[in-house]
Amino acid sequence: MTFFMRTARADDLQTLYEMAKLTGGGFTNLPPDRKALAAKLERTEQALSRTDESIQDELILMVLENAQTGQVRGTCQIFSMVGQSWPFYSYRLGVLTQHSRELGRTFRAQMLSLTTDLEGSTEVGGLFLHPRERAEGLGLLLARSRYLYIRNHRARFGDQIIAELRGVIDEAGGSPFWDGLAGRFFGMSFQEADEFNAINGNQFIADLMPKTPIYTAMLTDSARAVIGLPHPNGRAAMRMLETEGFTNPGYVDIFDGGPTMVGQIDSLRTIAQARDVTLSALHDKSGDKMLIATGRLADYRCTYGFVREGEDGAISLDADSAALLGLEPGQTFSMAGRA
Structure with a gap:
């Protein structure tokens, strides 16, 4: 094995930017924007320079390096405590059951409710492996290196951990979920909203999104069909998360409808076995x-x-x-x- 994981440095900016351009859109944690990536590297440097052991709102960006060539070929991120700078929004998928005596029928309506249930969780995300390196178990190395980092700095993280999986993106780079729901309220394409969120955060959701539950029956067929589904390229990542001990309790991303997986840090397989x-x-x-x-x-x-x-x-x-x-x-x- 010539590859190893390390924490990112300021001089990784250009390589990260080049990888970000390969993601294909909908990859909020790795935007192809130099300023946003530089800010992530600065946050990482600040987190790594802190010596006191406490939980703070921090970002740790890590990279996969080939020791023989010095090339960076993958990256991943850890957010120690989400929802501190601005609300961390998700949709929670639920069912409302109602019964009519007169009709003798029971009606079950699937609903999406805007929630901040997951605020305060640790989040793992931003995992990207260069297409030419998708072999030798390097995806697992990227993913699991984060869990050992958390274990070895345990006082800096809470108890709950989440992972947002990218939702279904069409061939044109759009999101059927966004087009069928949020796009109707915001008057922006998915690409515009995704880019804005990656750079500026999602506070605009709080300002403009309706707070009332949304009946999925009122959405387009194409939007309903992708609720809670990962992007085809993310199915392997979902299986890795499930193997690690994450579950899918019904939270979905407000932009692309992808699933948010949830776990308990001390119960994750890597951490429990280490x-x-x-x-x-x-x-x-x-x-x-x-x-x-x-x-x-x-x-x-x-x-x-x-x-x-x-x-x-x-x-x-x-x-x-x-x-x-x-x-x-x-x-x-x-x-x-x-x-």
């Missing part, structure tokens, strides 16, 4: 393939490594992975089984 160990020796590339991480804040690194555990509990690691993380015998690192 343990801290001391490196006793180095070996050639053989053993059990594990997710391994070391370092705090700006020094955090994560990769796959080959681990051997002796009958006496002694832990050895392949020399290449140890070199990627700067590990030497006698030092400690975190490890979790490969999902």
Whole structure:
């Protein structure tokens, strides 16, 4: 394995911008806008420079680097506590049941209710892997490196964690959900609203969106058909989240109708399985393939490594992975089984 995860730096701006242009739209956390990306890098630098252990409204942007070439080939983000700078809106999908004695019938109406239920949650998002690198389990490395980061900085995060999946986007780059619902109130295309939200936040939703529940039967067929569905390219990500321990309780994104997955941090598979160990020796590339991480804040690194555990509990690691993380015998690192 020549790839490893690290926290992002200011000099990653150009690479992040080039990757953002490959996302295809609807990717709010990775906008193709230099100013917005620079602001994310600045927020990350501020978070990594803070030494006190408390929960604050912070962003940690991480990147996937090829150690041989120095190229950055993927990225992901952690938001420590959403809904602090402006409300964190979602739709909650529910059902209203009513019964008519006169007709002898029961009516069940599916409804979308605007809510801020998820405020205060930690959010993982912004995961993007360069199309040429979608092999060797690098998507899992991107995703799970965030969970080990959270575990190793546990005092900086709460109990609930969420992940918003991009909804269905049509071939023209539009959103059937937006066109059938919010677009009618805002007079803007999905691309315009998505770009505005990525750069300025979604406070305009609070100003203009109707607060009353919306009956889905009143939406267009195309809008109803995509409620709660991930983008086809996001189905694998949804399966990864489910494997990790996230569930789908019926929250959907207000822009594209994609599902919002919800979990409890301490119950996530990576975090529950992880343990801290001391490196006793180095070996050639053989053993059990594990997710391994070391370092705090700006020094955090994560990769796959080959681990051997002796009958006496002694832990050895392949020399290449140890070199990627700067590990030497006698030092400690975190490890979790490969999902």
